[in-house]
Amino acid sequence: MKVAQHIWKIVFIGLWLTAAMAVAAPDEAPLRLGVLAYRPKPQTREQWQPVATYLESMLKKHIQLDVYDNEELNAAASRHAVDVVITTAYHYILLRHTCGLSTPLATLNSREREFTLNAYGGVIFTRADHREITSLTDLAGKRIAAVSKDAFGGYQMQSLEFAEAGVPLPAGDKLLLTGQPHDRVIEAVIAGRADAGFIRTGVLESLIHSGKIDSGAVRIINPRNSPTYPFAVSTRLYPEWPVSVMPQIDKELAARLAAALYLLPHDSFKGPASVIHGFEIPANYDGAENLLRVLHLPPFDRTPEVSLADLWRTYRYWIVALIGSLLLLAGSSTGLVFMYRKSRQSLRDVERLSIERKYAEEQIRQFNQELEQRVADRTAQLEAANKELEAFAYSISHNLRAPLRHIDGYIEILRQNTQMSLEEPAQHYMRLVCESAEYMGMLIDDLLSFARMNRIKLGAASVNSCVLVNEVIDSLHAERSNRDIEWRIGMLPVISGDEAMLRTVFINLISNALKFTRCRTHPVIEIGSTDSVNEVTFFIRDNGVGFDMQYAPKLFGVFQRLHRADEFEGTGIGLAKVHRIIERHGGRTWADGKIDEGATFYFSVPKHS
Amino acid sequence: MEKLKRILLVEDDPKDLELTLSALGENNLANETAIARDGVEALDYLYRRGAYASRPDGDPVVILLDLKMPKMDGIEVLRELKAVEQMRLIPVVILTSSREDRDLQECYNLGVNAYVVKPVRFSEFVDSVKHLGVFWAMINEAPQKQLK
Numbered sequence: 182m183k184v185a186q187h188i189w190k191i192v193f194i195g196l197w198l199t200a201a202m203a204v205a206a207p208d209e210a211p212l213r214l215g216v217l218a219y220r221p222k223p224q225t226r227e228q229w230q231p232v233a234t235y236l237e238s239m240l241k242k243h244i245q246l247d248v249y250d251n252e253e254l255n256a257a258a259s260r261h262a263v264d265v266v267i268t269t270a271y272h273y274i275l276l277r278h279t280c281g282l283s284t285p286l287a288t289l290n291s292r293e294r295e296f297t298l299n300a301y302g303g304v305i306f307t308r309a310d311h312r313e314i315t316s317l318t319d320l321a322g323k324r325i326a327a328v329s330k331d332a333f334g335g336y337q338m339q340s341l342e343f344a345e346a347g348v349p350l351p352a353g354d355k356l357l358l359t360g361q362p363h364d365r366v367i368e369a370v371i372a373g374r375a376d377a378g379f380i381r382t383g384v385l386e387s388l389i390h391s392g393k394i395d396s397g398a399v400r401i402i403n404p405r406n407s408p409t410y411p412f413a414v415s416t417r418l419y420p421e422w423p424v425s426v427m428p429q430i431d432k433e434l435a436a437r438l439a440a441a442l443y444l445l446p447h448d449s450f451k452g453p454a455s456v457i458h459g460f461e462i463p464a465n466y467d468g469a470e471n472l473l474r475v476l477h478l479p480p481f482d483r484t485p486e487v488s489l490a491d492l493w494r495t496y497r498y499w500i501v502a503l504i505g506s507l508l509l510l511a512g513s514s515t516g517l518v519f520m521y522r523k524s525r526q527s528l529r530d531v532e533r534l535s536i537e538r539k540y541a542e543e544q545i546r547q548f549n550q551e552l553e554q555r556v557a558d559r560t561a562q563l564e565a566a567n568k569e570l571e572a573f574a575y576s577i578s579h580n581l582r583a584p585l586r587h588i589d590g591y592i593e594i595l596r597q598n599t600q601m602s603l604e605e606p607a608q609h610y611m612r613l614v615c616e617s618a619e620y621m622g623m624l625i626d627d628l629l630s631f632a633r634m635n636r637i638k639l640g641a642a643s644v645n646s647c648v649l650v651n652e653v654i655d656s657l658h659a660e661r662s663n664r665d666i667e668w669r670i671g672m673l674p675v676i677s678g679d680e681a682m683l684r685t686v687f688i689n690l691i692s693n694a695l696k697f698t699r700c701r702t703h704p705v706i707e708i709g710s711t712d713s714v715n716e717v718t719f720f721i722r723d724n725g726v727g728f729d730m731q732y733a734p735k736l737f738g739v740f741q742r743l744h745r746a747d748e749f750e751g752t753g754i755g756l757a758k759v760h761r762i763i764e765r766h767g768g769r770t771w772a773d774g775k776i777d778e779g780a781t782f783y784f785s786v787p788k789h790s
Numbered sequence: 791m792e793k794l795k796r797i798l799l800v801e802d803d804p805k806d807l808e809l810t811l812s813a814l815g816e817n818n819l820a821n822e823t824a825i826a827r828d829g830v831e832a833l834d835y836l837y838r839r840g841a842y843a844s845r846p847d848g849d850p851v852v853i854l855l856d857l858k859m860p861k862m863d864g865i866e867v868l869r870e871l872k873a874v875e876q877m878r879l880i881p882v883v884i885l886t887s888s889r890e891d892r893d894l895q896e897c898y899n900l901g902v903n904a905y906v907v908k909p910v911r912f913s914e915f916v917d918s919v920k921h922l923g924v925f926w927a928m929i930n931e932a933p934q935k936q937l938k
Contacts, residue, residue: 571892574890579857579858579886579887579888580858580887582887582908582910583803583805583806583887583908585910586806586809586887586908586909586910586912586915587805587806587809589910589911589912589915590805590809590812590912590915591805591809591912592912593912593913593916594809594812594912615911615912618910619910619911622910622911
């Protein structure tokens with residue numbers, strides 16, 4: 182049944198071809214058959230001429246056979262000077278993209294001795310004695326021979342294997358280009374001009390078969406032999422040459438051409454053409470196209486033919502990262518611009534502030550000047566006031582003392598003159614008048630000496646308070662005579678101040694202590710000091726009559742007294758003087774006391790003064 | 791012919807004058823005392839001019855000089871006396887109520903011979919004046935030019 186169908190098909194095609202030939206005019210333009218010559222052109226022509234003749238007979242059309250090398254075929258195709266193109270898979274794909282060559286009508290089946298082949302591959306080999314070269318990676322940096330970089334089976338197929346294995350292709354003087362035929366590559370490797378060689382499948386076996394080289398002379402690298410393929414191979418297998426037509430050929434002619442090719446009986450030719458076994462339906466050339474894409478070979482060496490979607494699929498993480506980075510960069514740039522503006526603003530602010538500061542400084546200077554002027558004015562006023570005060574004190578000392586003296590003088594004269602005649606009460610009164618006058622004289626003297634405290638310039642020297650206290654105690658011998666006083670003198674440091682004035686302070690405080698312990702049978706007077714960071718605090722403690730703390734604030738006032746005159750003598754100027762002197766030293770005065778239990782008087786002197 | 795007085799007392803205050811004379815009187819020196827009531831009068835007396843043009847020739851052995859006086863005060867009188875050759879050698883004792891440093895300093899600078907502060911207490915005052923009178927009028931040896 183199948184055989185019957187086959188016969189019918191052939192009969193039908195034969196009838197159809199006959200009819201078509203009848204229609205075609207014999208003087209029509211010839212069908213130009215362009216074939217790539219990878220061997221010497223005459224040899225190629227010899228191989229293909231029988232095919233041309235067969236087609237002429239089948240298509241009843243004049244066939245013009247043109248044999249081209251790579252470049253010539255490219256040029257012819259671009260000029261449309263060729264109608265049917267028979268070339269390598271690689272070259273076919275290039276011309277399909279550049280000149281609109283059709284999809285393959287048929288694929289060549291070749292014959293190599295007793296083998297029929299519809300595919301071929303690349304061979305990578307080295308001389309058998311290069312023992313260090315066993316795999317593709319060993320070829321990195323080695324000198325490699327090949328016919329040319331355009332050779333599909335002699336270079337490009339091997340390139341894809343190198344690329345996939347991550348081995349760099351030889352470049353510069355590491356690549357020895359021998360030119361056609363492939364035999365020269367084998368010669369170069371065997372002669373040692375190269376470490377390894379690229380050739381297409383079958384060449385090696387052919388040379389061994391013809392006895393040109395010894396079968397043990399070379400070793401195959403990266404062998405990928407398959408049981409169905411008769412030759413050693415190091416790469417994928419790619420289909421044999423396709424037959425395709427240029428766009429100017431109409432579909433009918435293309436169909437008749439395809440039919441004729443399919444109908445060519447296998448092994449029709451003898452002699453050189455015997456390499457052409459026949460033609461079969463087109464093989465899949467996707468593998469070859471993929472190779473060109475991966476290696477970025479023409480026509481895929483320029484713009485990659487990928488869509489945005491492809492890009493997105495393949496590089497979406499990179500794209501996202503890139504966009505992210507760009508956004509980040511844009512953000513940073515914006516931030517930078519913002520910061521720049523801000524810093525410019527800050528700079529302006531600084532300038533403005535600097536101007537304001539200058540203005541403020543000028544104002545401060547003016548204020549200072551005014552202040553200095555005011556201080557000078559005020560000082561002058563104070564000096565004037567001080568002078569007035571001095572004049573006042575001067576007139577007090579003169580004018581107030583004189584009447585007192587007169588009172589006392591006349592009372593005295595009166596007493597002398599009337600001593601015999603006056604009664605006792607009258608004499609008593611006269612005595613009281615004299616005492617009052619004398620007391621007022623003391624008050625005036627105290628007042629004047631207190632006023633002097635304010636006027637005298639303060640000296641600043643190192644004062645040994647221990648020595649000072651001992652001197653003062655010695656000088657008060659009149660007050661301590663015939664008394665059994667227990668002195669407790671503590672640590673007394675060297676301080677800074679006016680020695681005469683500080684002496685006055687100690688005299689007043691110690692004589693007070695002596696005075697107010699007069700009624701004690703066992704008087705105790707304790708003098709000491711405590712030290713802090715900023716000041717030294719002295720204290721004079723006694724076990725005398727003490728005082729009521731509610732009157733403490735009055736203690737240091739001028740003429741303030743907490744005891745009656747008939748209890749303890751005094752004008753009440755002593756503590757006022759102490760207070761004024763310590764105040765002028767920058768210190769403080771205070772007191773603790775309890776009635777009948779004694780009193781403690783404190784004063785502090787700053788360390789810096 | 792009026793006898794030359796040995797002491798010139800320059801005092802404006804009548805009470806002080808009376809009390810001073812009273813004190814001097816205790817040593818019988820009151821009658822030996824000439825009185826000037828202010829600085830101008832004192833200089834008139836010493837230079838024998840105006841009201842004193844006809845006073846006996848010669849200088850007092852001591853001048854007791856108050857400081858605070860109308861017209862011309864004691865300091866001015868002192869300055870004048872110590873600046874003039876013929877008066878320079880007459881001893882001058884300041885007798886005053888003031889114990890001001892300023893006054894003391896100035897008087898000694900001008901060459902005063904003594905400075906006495908009048909005590910408020912009359913008995914002390916009397917003692918002071920008595921001592922002064924005795925010392926200057928009786929104990930102290932005056933320069934040649936002055937009369938004893």
